[in-house]
Amino acid sequence: MKTALYLTLLVTSLTQVALAQDEFDFPALPAARYRSGQQVLDAFAPISAQTRNSIVEINVNEDTVALGAVVDASGLVLTKASEIRPGKLTCRLANGKEVEAKLLASDEEEDVALVRVKAEGLKPILWATNTVVEGQWAITPGLADTPQAVGIISTLTHKIQPQRALIGVQWSLFTTQPTVEFPIPGFGAEEAGVKSGDVIVSVDGTSVTNRQQVVEILKTFREGQSVQIRFKREEKEFDTSIKLMLLKFSDDVSLRSGGFDEVIEHDTVLEPWQCGGPLVNLDGRAIGLNIARASRVATYALPASLARQILAKLKSKAANLPSDDR
Amino acid sequence: MAVAWSASSWGADSPSSASSLARPFAPHPTRADPKDLPAAFSKNAPSSVADLRAMQDRVSALVSQVSPAVVAVELTNEDGNASGSGVVISADGLVLTAGHVGEWPNHPVTFTFPDGRTAVGKTLGIDEDADTGLMRITEPGPWPHVNVGDMKNAKLGDWALALGHPGGFDAKRSLVVRLGRIIRLMPGVVQTDCTIFPGDSGGPLFDMYGRVIGIHTAITDSTTENFHVSITEFMDTWDELVGRPERPPAYSGLTIMDEGKVCRLTKIDKNSPAARTGLREGDQVLKVNGRHVFASATFERWLAESAAGETLQVEVKRGQKIFDYSIKLQAQPRSPQ
Numbered sequence: 001m002k003t004a005l006y007l008t009l010l011v012t013s014l015t016q017v018a019l020a021q022d023e024f025d026f027p028a029l030p031a032a033r034y035r036s037g038q039q040v041l042d043a044f045a046p047i048s049a050q051t052r053n054s055i056v057e058i059n060v061n062e063d064t065v066a067l068g069a070v071v072d073a074s075g076l077v078l079t080k081a082s083e084i085r086p087g088k089l090t091c092r093l094a095n096g097k098e099v100e101a102k103l104l105a106s107d108e109e110e111d112v113a114l115v116r117v118k119a120e121g122l123k124p125i126l127w128a129t130n131t132v133v134e135g136q137w138a139i140t141p142g143l144a145d146t147p148q149a150v151g152i153i154s155t156l157t158h159k160i161q162p163q164r165a166l167i168g169v170q171w172s173l174f175t176t177q178p179t180v181e182f183p184i185p186g187f188g189a190e191e192a193g194v195k196s197g198d199v200i201v202s203v204d205g206t207s208v209t210n211r212q213q214v215v216e217i218l219k220t221f222r223e224g225q226s227v228q229i230r231f232k233r234e235e236k237e238f239d240t241s242i243k244l245m246l247l248k249f250s251d252d253v254s255l256r257s258g259g260f261d262e263v264i265e266h267d268t269v270l271e272p273w274q275c276g277g278p279l280v281n282l283d284g285r286a287i288g289l290n291i292a293r294a295s296r297v298a299t300y301a302l303p304a305s306l307a308r309q310i311l312a313k314l315k316s317k318a319a320n321l322p323s324d325d326r
Numbered sequence: 327m328a329v330a331w332s333a334s335s336w337g338a339d340s341p342s343s344a345s346s347l348a349r350p351f352a353p354h355p356t357r358a359d360p361k362d363l364p365a366a367f368s369k370n371a372p373s374s375v376a377d378l379r380a381m382q383d384r385v386s387a388l389v390s391q392v393s394p395a396v397v398a399v400e401l402t403n404e405d406g407n408a409s410g411s412g413v414v415i416s417a418d419g420l421v422l423t424a425g426h427v428g429e430w431p432n433h434p435v436t437f438t439f440p441d442g443r444t445a446v447g448k449t450l451g452i453d454e455d456a457d458t459g460l461m462r463i464t465e466p467g468p469w470p471h472v473n474v475g476d477m478k479n480a481k482l483g484d485w486a487l488a489l490g491h492p493g494g495f496d497a498k499r500s501l502v503v504r505l506g507r508i509i510r511l512m513p514g515v516v517q518t519d520c521t522i523f524p525g526d527s528g529g530p531l532f533d534m535y536g537r538v539i540g541i542h543t544a545i546t547d548s549t550t551e552n553f554h555v556s557i558t559e560f561m562d563t564w565d566e567l568v569g570r571p572e573r574p575p576a577y578s579g580l581t582i583m584d585e586g587k588v589c590r591l592t593k594i595d596k597n598s599p600a601a602r603t604g605l606r607e608g609d610q611v612l613k614v615n616g617r618h619v620f621a622s623a624t625f626e627r628w629l630a631e632s633a634a635g636e637t638l639q640v641e642v643k644r645g646q647k648i649f650d651y652s653i654k655l656q657a658q659p660r661s662p663q
Contacts, residue, residue, distance in 0.1 A: 028517075029482040029509045032371075034550060035519045039371035046375050134393075134503050135386035135487075137378060152385060152505040158498045267504040267521055269549050282379055296549060297492045297502065297521045 036269065041146040044139055050284035051141040052094040054125040055277050056117060058101070061087040067142060067277025068115060069289055070122045071311055078311060080276035080291055081106040081113035082256040091117045094143045104325075105317040107310050108224065110302060111256050111291060114314035125278045127304045128285035132157070138266035138301075139280045140290060151268030157303050160294075162259030165223035165244035169194060171211055178214045188243040194231065201237055202230040218244070222259065257292040263300035264288045270299050349630055352564040353415055355476035355557070358535040367485055367534050381485070388487055388536050389503050394470035396530060398438040398495035399423055399461065401449065411490035411529030412437070412461060413538055414471040418617065419445070419463030422474075422560060423528030424543050425452040428459025431569055432633045435461050439470070440501040450631065453563035456514060457543045457555050459528065460567035462631060466616030472530070475537025477511070477558050484508045488520035488552070490529025490542055502526075509550060514559045516540045519550040569631070576632045576655035582611060582622040589619050591642065603651040609642035629655075 032039045056068040058079050068079035068091065077091065084103055091101045099119045106113045134153050142148040168187020172179040178200035183190035200208060203217040204227055221227050226241045248255050254272040266279065270293045278286035279301040288301030302310070360368060364384055366377035395414040399421070400407060410427030414420070421437065433449040447463040463469055488504040506520030516531065522542045531540035531554040540554030560567070579598020582591055591609045594600050611619050614628045616639065632638060634657040641650050 026510050026512050027482065029507060031550075033483055033507065034509065035506045037371070043372040043374060043378055133386050133389075135389040135505075136382050152503065154502045154504060155499050265499065265502065267502075269521065282375060282382065295492070295523060296545075297504065297523045297526075 036149045044147050044150060045145055047139055047280060047284045048141045048146050051280055052143055053123040055141060055143060056091040056093055057143060059090045059092060060085055064273050066273055066275060069125045069278040069286060071124055073122060073124055075117040075119055075122055077115045077117050078289055079113050079115055081111045083276060084113055093119055105314045107314060110260055110310055112310045114318055125286045127308060128281055128287045132264055132287050137282055138268055140268055140270060140274060141280055148274050149268050149270055151266045153264060154267045155265040157262050157264050160258050160260040160263055162222055163246055165221055166247055167242045167244055176210045178208055178211045187245055192240040192242045198231045198233050200229055201232050204228055253294060254292040257294040260291060260300060262303055262306050264303050265298050265300055267297060268299050349568040350420060352561050353474045356473035356537050358475060358537060363534055384534060385505060392472050392532055392536050393440050393501055395472045396440060396489045396501055397421060398491040399427060399435055399528060401429060401433050401435045409494045409525060410527040413530035414469050415474055416471050417468035419467050419469045421461040421463060422541055423459040423461055424541050425454050425457040425459045427528040428452040428461060437463055438495050442497055451567040451569050453566040456559040456563045458560050458563045458567060464615060473537045474557055475533050475539045477539060477556055480508060480511060482508055485534050486518050486520055487532040488522055490526035492523035492525045494525045514556050516554045516556050518552050520552055521549050522552045576629060576634045577658045578629060578638060578653050578655055582625050584622050589622050599653045599656050603653055605651050609644050611640060611642055613641035615639050
């Protein structure tokens with residue numbers, strides 16, 4: 001007997017179920033024939049042929065962090081902003097060349113960045129104009145002859161609530177007071193010098209006496225924003241400014257996976273770095289821009305209409321840059 | 327001809343089988359003919375964009391066809407609120423779900439349809455080993471419902487559609503649709519690469535004919551290890567699901583007989599719940615709990631699904647007038663009254 005970790009699918013209860021080893025001894029479908037297996041992906045080759053010159057792989061210090069969608073023959077590319085960490089930015093093209101790239105502008109709200117790629121012969125992605133329906137193929141092409149992965153459209157477009165951003169403290173559970181047990185390494189509180197035993201006196205100018213009040217006020221802040229917090233240490237009080245950050249729950253999902261105005265949800269299983277590029281239909285036209293791997297069952301794409309609005313905004317932002325920086 | 331499983335087919339049964347009709351029949355699988363499917367679905371893998379397009383047309387059509395019958399279910403038990411998914415398989419509101427979402431009989435349940443409309447109902451029964459569960463919408467229908475299938479011709483590689491409410495019902499998002507293939511067929515369990523998640527539990531797995539062939543039950547860490555209770559398990563555990571035969575039926579004190587197409591109240595026991603209502607012998611029974619009664623068997627069935635303490639709403643015709651009564655059901659008396 002082997003015990004497999006089973007999550008029963010009940011929201012409120014997670015139980016473990018023993019699974020007999022023999023159950024896995026039953027014949028299985030070859031992986032190449034899975035929904036997104038190579039034999040199935042092969043059928044999508046004509047779509048990849050149409051789109052591969054409209055896609056770039058975005059590298060920071062030689063690590064691939066995202067895909068990008070070419071939106072202008074002059075080398076403008078849209079991608080997922082939060083994946084572009086500081087470092088040397090380059091792009092790999094379908095012809096195998098690696099070229100220099102530059103971040104021009106970002107839209108923090110929808111997590112989209114506009115990047116300039118120094119290359120010629122790029123083909124702008126064609127945007128789809130027809131409506132998206134549940135059950136239609138959702139194709140995530142890359143630089144290869146066949147797509148990265150495929151799935152179907154899972155829901156109609158909808159809004160995604162922002163994720164909770166954290167200052168990064170572990171509360172002391174021995175008191176209802178907002179007392180810090182310890183600052184979580186790598187988060188804003190640690191950087192601001194918060195120490196074990198510090199007690200929060202006020203948040204954003206509002207006095208607080210318990211943890212729940214702190215949490216409620218912090219809910220109104222987004223990641224990247226800073227919040228003024230007054231602490232009491234022994235008998236002295238002091239003010240800090242702490243930057244809020246997102247907590248990464250798993251390597252399987254994107255760090256920034258919430259707070260989008262409108263998304264198309266699809267069931268394609270992508271690695272977080274496979275986001276940022278176009279999501280296309282069977283005509284090879286972009287129905288959206290993959291913006292986050294959100295959970296075991298969901299990948300989000302900004303719909304084409306929203307992606308194009310953001311593109312227009314980012315282009316005008318970039319036009320205001322000094323000419324050397326464009 | 328495929329047998330449509332709807333409220334009216336109950337009424338069509340002969341009254342002589344009233345006792346066996348007291349509990350709902352296991353659903354009849356709808357027949358499926360591979361000739362009705364685009365050829366792409368029977369290949370090892372689609373081989374052209376034309377194949378992909380044919381598949382897409384079929385899948386999107388299926389989504390609109392079956393979605394209205396998929397529900398989010400919410401019930402309150404000792405552990406607090408539990409939520410999962412389910413699927414309506416009859417116009418009169420039978421709902422298939424997973425055993426671990428359901429409960430022992432007569433727990434109140436709220437069902438939410440994809441458009442946000444809600445209906446109330448109750449659990450009928452579960453089989454813990456098979457992880458099968460059955461519930462009933464108790465409000466009058468007719469409810470959107472889907473056909474059930476069988477596993478007779480199921481094979482590895484068959485395409486399947488998973489629906490449900492991962493993470494629980496979310497009004498802004500509603501139902502979530504996923505496509506995959508059958509990866510393993512085990513006794514009573516189907517594995518697919520349709521990714522499912524807590525909250526999907528009890529939701530349906532459809533074949534490409536739009537028939538329910540499984541109910542979501544479990545996952546592992548791998549996105550290609552998603553498990554669904556096979557529909558055959560529901561047929562095999564049906565007696566458990568519709569209530570234990572040894573459970574005494576609730577008592578109303580009414581005797582009802584069929585007279586041609588009319589269903590008439592022929593006897594009211596003295597000192598019985600019915601005797602306290604104003605119902606009279608000779609009344610023609612029109613509706614029970616808001617649903618039309620076509621034969622005494624229909625009445626018997628609603629009674630059998632009810633428990634002592636519950637109320638049965640009866641609408642009768644007396645002369646040209648219509649009357650409504652509520653019967654507060656009791657436990658079966660020890661000796662006939």
